[in-house]
Every structure is written in structure tokens, then in C-alpha cells.
Amino acid sequence: MDPSAVGEQILQLVSFTLEKEEYAVDILKVQEINRITEITKVPNAPDYVEGVINLRGKVIPVIHLRKKFGLYHKDSDDSSRIIIMDINGITYGIIVDSVSEVLRIPAGTVEPAPPMAATMSSRFIQGIAKLENRLIILIDIDKLIGEAV
Amino acid sequence: MQDEMEEIIIEFITEAEESLDKIEPLFVELERKGEDKDMLNDIFRSMHTIKGAAGFLGFQLIVDVAHASENIMKKVRDGEIAMSRLLMDVLLRSVDMLRLLLRHLKEKDGVTENVSPLVKDLGNALAAAVSKTPETGHHEKTAGEAKLPESAAPVIEKPEIPVMKEVDLTQAHAANGEQHTVAASAPPKQKETLTAALSGEHNQAPEKTAPANGAVKPDTQPQATDDGEPKQEPKQNEMIQSAKDNIQKAQNLRVDVHRIDKVMDLAGEVVLVRNRLLNISNYFDFKYTGDPMTEVLMETVSFLDRVTSDMQLAVMKMRMQPIQKVLSKFPRLVRDISASVKKDVDLQIFGEGTEVDKSVIEHIGDPMTHILRNSIDHGLESSEERIAxxxxxxxxxxxxxxxxxxxxxIEIADDGKGMDVNKLKSKAVEKGLMTEDEAQKMSDEAAVDIIFMPGFSTKEVATELSGRGVGMDVVKTNISLLNGYVEVSTVKDVGTTFKICIPLTLAIIQALMVEVDGAKYAIPLSPIEETLKVSRKEIDNITGQSVIVVRDKICPLFELNDLLNTGTTGSSNEDYKYLIVISMGDKRFCIAVDKLLGQEEVVIKTLAGLDTTSSNVLGATITGDGKVVFILDVAGMSRNLLGITKG
Known part of the structure; x- marks a missing residue:
């Protein structure tokens, strides 16, 4: 289990879905995963800021990742989740379509992001992990959220 | 051990800074009043404490500076030389240098200052002053010392106390190689001073000498056995310090501010839980009226309600500090500024004892400094002009x-020339901050606010003090950050008064809960003048702006959902509207809402991670039912809606 014994670094990730794509973030960033609770709208805020929630007495902003990525809108349903993350010292909630699993993958399977068209989102992609029959997009959440809100 | 050392150093820095804060205004007062034995003693003692403590900890630069200025203070105190402007200047410079050195220590930036020119200047100033007065012998000095007749008495009565401290001090001096400096300066003097200083303290609190004595004794005991261990030196110093502190302020406790903030946070949580409980108990009271258990519940909850309010108040008080902390630096500041613009200024301060929240203390200094600068540089006339x-x-x-x-x-009033409204207007037009047309239409009261516009300055040439067009807008921003506002009133040739109003605390506020389109919002109660229920017919429309006449005055009216861009129109079909009349300084406006829900005490939660600069909210709170409700920033709204920088 010890990464050094294996001789290669193991990445621990939390994976989630948006639309049909699978994404993942470093597990150390994730504080907890919650169901959708009541969200209060923020006046005059950018549209990807869904609002704020009450997390046990703390008011934290919630980002709708679909809107942030420019995907078409879909109402939250039973599988929707809010991933609570610590991003640059500030707690955020991130709304995703569903949370899949905790992954342990060798760092070697991660490839740098292919030079895609200069879309906004590609800047936030850390790399792409190749597993048997699926591709998982690793997101640099610090860059994605820290820069823009 | 490393941590222990660190703690001791931090303690030293805090105390030294406090001492400097204390003596700086004394210097200025001393200069005005001339000789004052008590004040001189106070300054001397503080300087000496800093020097001693720095010596034990091995901060040689601080020792050098403190020692040189202490030398001057001593001669002045002993009446050998008279206080002069030259001496004062160089002494104040040494205070500045000490501050700088302390800051380097605190930030651990490793920067070393070259203090030798200053030490030399201090020496030169002293030599110059001494040469002016006839040289007095060493013995006469001791005679001057004996002028404090009371000082001898307690020493005889309780000889063991001062002697013991003396020994401690000299020992520690020796251990640190500090004795070299002391010996060179004049060892007998040194001893006398200590005795005088210590016995002086005993005089102030003779009844407390016994416990203090007890505090010193046991601590010195292990020291003797442990001798030779270097870490004991600073500890010993601390003991002496704390023993002295015990005498002076046995009633005070120094607490890390983070701990208090933590308690504050927890108190906030309790308030929220209390609110929820109140809601729940009201529900049960309604559902099971007459049930004995319900009554017990109601009683218990109302008791909790009272206790919570008391606790909240008590915690708030813990963070309150006298505003003197800020005000004490102004005499020095005014002295320096007025000297640099060659004006003669008399600063009078009232109400230093007023207590405000710590956060206010931290943020009010800068705006006040700007206003003072402005008053001295622009407000007051030169002496010739004034005489004319x-x-x-x-x-x-x-x-x-x-x-x-x-x-x-906080009012800052000068008796200078006042502001020339027309000049303000023409300058603003010249700088392209507004059009000629706008300037024409502007009322005199509004025109005074021009000084708060970013980039505005009436000075032709920027001086060292002001004229670069930054400053007054900073004042406004800083104060609105504190949820307060600033007003200016000016009368030509009579003077200008700045009036700053800020809430007592920033953490918990009274708020009016309102509802628009089903969403709840909280509006801070303090700027609300009144609430009205008006029929739609009473609302008029002037060039697209809704207005209403409130108490014979025309008041602009804004729909809350327009202000917040909630996406709905807000023109609900109700015949009646609820209006909240807001008054910020001399500005008044109305906000229309659907419903008024009542008054509530809310805890302000900051919104980390959200850019709220354009959202008209200053924070959020959590209501009794666990929902997040935004607190509206009416100060910001008034700026955005009625500010002259609009468009």
C-alpha cells in the first residue's frame, strides 16, 4: 500500500459526472459530499454562482459546475450532489450531476491534456487519466474556482 | 524551548510597543507644558524597561538607541538641562527608530537598521544641551535624586524588596554582557535610578508590595540553583516584568485575540440556536396550549433567551477597547505635520474613554489620519492669514x-477657512470628474462631498502631505467598510467639521427583516428612519425615477428587486406598498418591499469566496429556521444610487 514501495505515486481522486463526462479532483481537496439543500440566491452574482448554503452555521458559496463549464442547464435531481471543497483556504460547494467513486490510480496513467482548441475550460484541466475503458478528466480546482469567483 | 523563547520575545515586543504608545503622547505634552516631573519619570521608566528587557534578550540595537535617549531623559529629569525643540526632535526620532526595530523583530525579516547616526545625534544633542547649561557635578545630581523624599521611606521599611530586585537586575546585566554599557555610563546612577523607580512603584501601591514580593521570591529560588543555564536569563527577566505588572495592573489579563474571537463566534452560534428554539417553542405553544410541559418549555426558552442576550453583550464588551488607543498617536502626528507646513496648531481631544470594538480601533486610524492631515494642510490658514x-x-x-x-x-473640527464650494465645483469640472452642467445643478451640501471623489484635489502642487488626490476617497471607503458613514459640514472662515458615525460592533446587528418575491432579506436597523405603508397612487414619477413625498420632502424611491436584479419585475398587483425610509447622513431614499416581517437580532457572517462589491449585500445571516438570509448594504446602495460619481 505504501506508494514508495510500489515505486510509483498513487493518486487518490474523487470522481464525479457532468453530462456524460467523468471528472475527478484530488481527494485532499474534498471535505464532504452533501445532497442538494436549500440554496439562497446571491443578488447581482455571476450566473454560475448558484447561491449560498448554510453548512452547519457557516455560509458558503455554491458554484454550479455545469454553468461554469458552459453546459446547458439541467435541474438538480436526486443524484445531484454538492461537493464541499477547500479551495485556496476558502470553503466552496460545487454542484455536480452525480458523485461516482473514490479512485486510486498510478500517476503514470495520467497524461497531459491534449492541445485542444483554446476553450475556456481547457485551462483548468490538469491531465487525463486513462483507465481500461474510460477517460477521466482531472480538474485543477484551485485554478478553476480560485481565479474566477 | 524554542517556542518558549519565541513567546518571550513576542511578549517583549508587545510590551515595548505598548510602552512606546504610552510615552509618545507624553513627549508631545511635555514639550507644551515644559517641565513635569511625573511625566518625565514615566517616560524615563518606560524607556528604561525597554532597554533592560532588550538587553536580556540581546537586542543590542534597541539597547543602544534606548540607552542614548535615556541619557538625555535622565539629565532633563534631574534638571541639568532644559527640554528644547532640538532635544525633542531627536528623542521622537529615537521612538520612531525603536518602533522600526521592533517591527523588524516582529516580522523576522532580518533587516538591520544602522542606528549609529541616530545614537550619535542623540549624543550630540545631549552634549549641545549640556554645554548650554553650566556643568553640574556628579554629587549634585544625587542630591537632585533625593528630592523625592518619599522614595527613601519604603526602602528603609522593606529593605529586602528593592535590594533583591536590584541584585536580580545587576546579575542579569552581567550575564548578558550588558554590564559593559552600564558600567561605562555610570553604575551608581544606574542603581539609584532603579531604587527610585522601584520605590516609586511601591509608593503608588504600598498595600500590594507583599504579594509582589511573594511573587518574586519563589521564582528567584530555582534560578539560583539553575545558574549558568542560558535560558533562565530571559525567564528571570519575565519574572521581574510580571512582578512589576502585578503591582500595576493586577486586574488585567492578556488574552490572545483569537480566543476571544472564537468565543465571539460561538456566542453567535448560540444566538442562532436560541432563535431556532424560540421558533420551535412558539409552534408548540400554539399547538399544545395549556399543556403544563409546554409552559415549562416556554419558561425555559425565555430564560435561555435572556441569558443568551446577556452573554452576547458580555462577549461584545470583551472586545471593546477605549478609543484612546487610536487617539494617543495624534498629538505626535499633529505636531509633525504642523511643523512641516509651518502652522501653529493646538490639538484638543475629548472622550478618549469611549469604548469601541477592536475591529473599529484597527480601521479607524487611517481615515482619521487623513482627515487630520487635510484639516492642517487645507483647512487651517497660516498664522499671518489668521491674524489678518x-x-x-x-x-x-x-x-x-x-x-x-x-x-x-467621532467629530474632527478645525477653525480654519472652511471650504469654498464654488472652487470645489470648478476644480471637479477641470479635472473632468463632472460636467459644467452637473456642477451648476449641484446643491452646496452635495458639492462638499466632491472632496470624497477619487482623484480629486484642490492643491495645485502635490505636497508631501496631500494633494495627490488620494486620501479623502480612502476615508470614505474605509468608513463604509466599517458600516459607517462620514458627513462634512463647512462654514466659510469658521471652519470645517468631519463627523464619522460607526456602529458599536460589527458582528451582531439589529435588522429589519423584509420580503420581496418570497425571498427574505435583512436591512440593518441603524440607518432606517421609518417604515411606511403607502398606496400606489401616492408614488409619482419624475423623468423615469419614482419619487414619493415623505414628510413634505421629495424622496427617491427604488424597488428592492430592481436593486438586487432578482429577475422579477416587482410590480405586484397590490394596491399598497411598504416603504423603508433610509437616511444616510443628509441623503434620504426609500426602498419598496412586499412585506415587513419584523425586527430581529442577526449575526453577520462574512461571505468568503464571493465578490460582493456589486451585489449590494454586506454579509449573510442564518435565521431561526436555518435559512441563509442576506444582509443588505444600504451604505453601498446610497453610494451607488445617489452618489455623485454616478454615471
């Missing part, structure tokens, strides 16, 4: 602080 106008030659600035309701008011 028939005013007293010396300009006057009065700072007055007082509490009014749940607000703190």
Missing part, C-alpha cells in the same frame, strides 16, 4: 468622541 482675519494666531483642531445610541460618533 482677526482669528487667534494658533489654529485649533478638536477631536470629540462620544457614543450616541448604538453608534460611535
Amino acid at each position: 482675519k482677526g482669528k487667534p494666531q494658533q489654529g485649533k483642531i478638536v477631536i470629540n468622541t462620544y457614543q450616541k445610541g448604538n453608534q460611535i460618533v
Whole structure:
């Protein structure tokens, strides 16, 4: 289990879905995963800021990742989740379509992001992990959220 | 051990900074009053404490500076030389240098300052002063010392106390190689001073000498056995310090501010839980009226309600500090500024005892400094001008602080030339901050606010003090950050008064809960003048702006959902509207809402990670039912809606 014994670094990730794509973030960033609770709208805020929630007495902003990525809108349903993350010292909630699993993958399977068209989102992609029959997009959440809100 | 050392150093820095804060205004007062034995003793003692402590900890630079200025202080105190402007200047420079050195220590940036020129200047100033007065012998000095007749008495009565401390001190001096400096300066003097200083303290609190003595004794005991261990030196110093502190302020406890903030946070949580409980108990009271258990529940909850309110108040008080902490630096500041613009200024301060929240203390200094600078540089006339106008030659600035309701008011008034409204207007037009047309239409009261526009300055040439067009807008921003506002009133040739109003605390506020389109919002109660229920017919429309007549005055009216861009129109079909009349300084406007829900005490939660600059909210709170409700920033709204920088 010890990464050094294996001789290669193991990445621990939390994976989630948006639309049909699978994404993942470093597990150390994730504080907890919650169901959708009541969200209060923020006046005059950018549209990807869904609002704020009450997390046990703390008011934290919630980002709708679909809107942030420019995907078409879909109402939250039973599988929707809010991933609570610590991003640059500030707690955020991130709304995703569903949370899949905790992954342990060798760092070697991660490839740098292919030079895609200069879309906004590609800047936030850390790399792409190749597993048997699926591709998982690793997101640099610090860059994605820290820069823009 | 490393941590222990660190702690001791931090403690030293805090205490040294406090000492400097204390003596700086004394210097200025001393200069005005001339000789004052008590004040001189106070300054001397503080300087000496800093020097001693720095010596034990091995901060040689601080020792050098403190020692050189202490030398001057000593001669002045002993009446050998008279205080002069030259001496004062160089002494104040040494205070600045000590501050700088302390800051380097605190930030651990490793920067070393070259103090030798200053030490040399201090020496030169002393030599110059001494040469002016006839040289007095060493023995006469001791005679001067004996002028404090009481000092001898307690020493005889309880000889073991001062002697013991003396021994401690000299020992520690020796251990640190500090004795070299002391010996060179004059060892007998040194001893006398200590005795005088210590016995002076005993005089102040003779009944407390016994416990203090007890505090010193046991601590020195292990020291003797442990001798030779280097870490004991600073510890020993601390003991002496704390023993002295025990005498002076046995009633105070130094607590890390983070701990208090933690308690504050927890108190906030309790308030929220209390609110929820109140809601729940009301529900049960309604559902099971007459049930004995319900009554017990109601009683218990109302008791909790009272206790919570008391606790909240007590915690708030813990963070309150006298505003003197800020005001004490102004005499020095005014002295320096007025000297650099060659004006004669008399600063009077009232209400230093007024207590405000710590966060206010931290943020109010800068805006006040800017206002003072402005008053001295722009407000007050030169001495010649004043005489020509028939005013007293010396300009006057009065700072007055007082509490009014749940607000703190700080007034800074000068008796200078006042502001020329027309000049302000033409300057603003010249700088392209507004059009000629706008300037024409502007009322005199509004025109005074031009000074708060970013980039505005009436000075032709920027001086060292002001004229670069930054400053007054900073004042406004800083104060609105504190949820307060600033007003200016000016009368030509009589003077200008700045009035700053800030709430007592920033953490918990009284708020009016309102509803628009089903969403709840909280509006801070303090700027609300009144609430009205008006029929739609009473609302008029002037060039697209809704207005209403409130108490014979026309008041602009804004729909809350327009202000917040909630996406809905807000023109609900109700015949009646609820209006909240807001008054910020001399500005008034109305906000229309669907419903008024009542008054509530809310805890402000900051919104980390959200850019709220354009959202018209200043924070959020959590209501009794666990929902997040935004607190509206009416100060910001008034700026955005009615500000002259609009468009």
C-alpha cells in the first residue's frame, strides 16, 4: 500500500459526472459530499454562482459546475450532489450531476491534456487519466474556482 | 524551548510597543507644558524597561538607541538641562527608530537598521544641551535624586524588596554582557535610578508590595540553583516584568485575540440556536396550549433567551477597547505635520474613554489620519492669514468622541477657512470628474462631498502631505467598510467639521427583516428612519425615477428587486406598498418591499469566496429556521444610487 514501495505515486481522486463526462479532483481537496439543500440566491452574482448554503452555521458559496463549464442547464435531481471543497483556504460547494467513486490510480496513467482548441475550460484541466475503458478528466480546482469567483 | 523563547520575545515586543504608545503622547505634552516631573519619570521608566528587557534578550540595537535617549531623559529629569525643540526632535526620532526595530523583530525579516547616526545625534544633542547649561557635578545630581523624599521611606521599611530586585537586575546585566554599557555610563546612577523607580512603584501601591514580593521570591529560588543555564536569563527577566505588572495592573489579563474571537463566534452560534428554539417553542405553544410541559418549555426558552442576550453583550464588551488607543498617536502626528507646513496648531481631544470594538480601533486610524492631515494642510490658514482675519494666531483642531445610541460618533473640527464650494465645483469640472452642467445643478451640501471623489484635489502642487488626490476617497471607503458613514459640514472662515458615525460592533446587528418575491432579506436597523405603508397612487414619477413625498420632502424611491436584479419585475398587483425610509447622513431614499416581517437580532457572517462589491449585500445571516438570509448594504446602495460619481 505504501506508494514508495510500489515505486510509483498513487493518486487518490474523487470522481464525479457532468453530462456524460467523468471528472475527478484530488481527494485532499474534498471535505464532504452533501445532497442538494436549500440554496439562497446571491443578488447581482455571476450566473454560475448558484447561491449560498448554510453548512452547519457557516455560509458558503455554491458554484454550479455545469454553468461554469458552459453546459446547458439541467435541474438538480436526486443524484445531484454538492461537493464541499477547500479551495485556496476558502470553503466552496460545487454542484455536480452525480458523485461516482473514490479512485486510486498510478500517476503514470495520467497524461497531459491534449492541445485542444483554446476553450475556456481547457485551462483548468490538469491531465487525463486513462483507465481500461474510460477517460477521466482531472480538474485543477484551485485554478478553476480560485481565479474566477 | 524554542517556542518558549519565541513567546518571550513576542511578549517583549508587545510590551515595548505598548510602552512606546504610552510615552509618545507624553513627549508631545511635555514639550507644551515644559517641565513635569511625573511625566518625565514615566517616560524615563518606560524607556528604561525597554532597554533592560532588550538587553536580556540581546537586542543590542534597541539597547543602544534606548540607552542614548535615556541619557538625555535622565539629565532633563534631574534638571541639568532644559527640554528644547532640538532635544525633542531627536528623542521622537529615537521612538520612531525603536518602533522600526521592533517591527523588524516582529516580522523576522532580518533587516538591520544602522542606528549609529541616530545614537550619535542623540549624543550630540545631549552634549549641545549640556554645554548650554553650566556643568553640574556628579554629587549634585544625587542630591537632585533625593528630592523625592518619599522614595527613601519604603526602602528603609522593606529593605529586602528593592535590594533583591536590584541584585536580580545587576546579575542579569552581567550575564548578558550588558554590564559593559552600564558600567561605562555610570553604575551608581544606574542603581539609584532603579531604587527610585522601584520605590516609586511601591509608593503608588504600598498595600500590594507583599504579594509582589511573594511573587518574586519563589521564582528567584530555582534560578539560583539553575545558574549558568542560558535560558533562565530571559525567564528571570519575565519574572521581574510580571512582578512589576502585578503591582500595576493586577486586574488585567492578556488574552490572545483569537480566543476571544472564537468565543465571539460561538456566542453567535448560540444566538442562532436560541432563535431556532424560540421558533420551535412558539409552534408548540400554539399547538399544545395549556399543556403544563409546554409552559415549562416556554419558561425555559425565555430564560435561555435572556441569558443568551446577556452573554452576547458580555462577549461584545470583551472586545471593546477605549478609543484612546487610536487617539494617543495624534498629538505626535499633529505636531509633525504642523511643523512641516509651518502652522501653529493646538490639538484638543475629548472622550478618549469611549469604548469601541477592536475591529473599529484597527480601521479607524487611517481615515482619521487623513482627515487630520487635510484639516492642517487645507483647512487651517497660516498664522499671518489668521491674524489678518482677526482669528487667534494658533489654529485649533478638536477631536470629540462620544457614543450616541448604538453608534460611535467621532467629530474632527478645525477653525480654519472652511471650504469654498464654488472652487470645489470648478476644480471637479477641470479635472473632468463632472460636467459644467452637473456642477451648476449641484446643491452646496452635495458639492462638499466632491472632496470624497477619487482623484480629486484642490492643491495645485502635490505636497508631501496631500494633494495627490488620494486620501479623502480612502476615508470614505474605509468608513463604509466599517458600516459607517462620514458627513462634512463647512462654514466659510469658521471652519470645517468631519463627523464619522460607526456602529458599536460589527458582528451582531439589529435588522429589519423584509420580503420581496418570497425571498427574505435583512436591512440593518441603524440607518432606517421609518417604515411606511403607502398606496400606489401616492408614488409619482419624475423623468423615469419614482419619487414619493415623505414628510413634505421629495424622496427617491427604488424597488428592492430592481436593486438586487432578482429577475422579477416587482410590480405586484397590490394596491399598497411598504416603504423603508433610509437616511444616510443628509441623503434620504426609500426602498419598496412586499412585506415587513419584523425586527430581529442577526449575526453577520462574512461571505468568503464571493465578490460582493456589486451585489449590494454586506454579509449573510442564518435565521431561526436555518435559512441563509442576506444582509443588505444600504451604505453601498446610497453610494451607488445617489452618489455623485454616478454615471
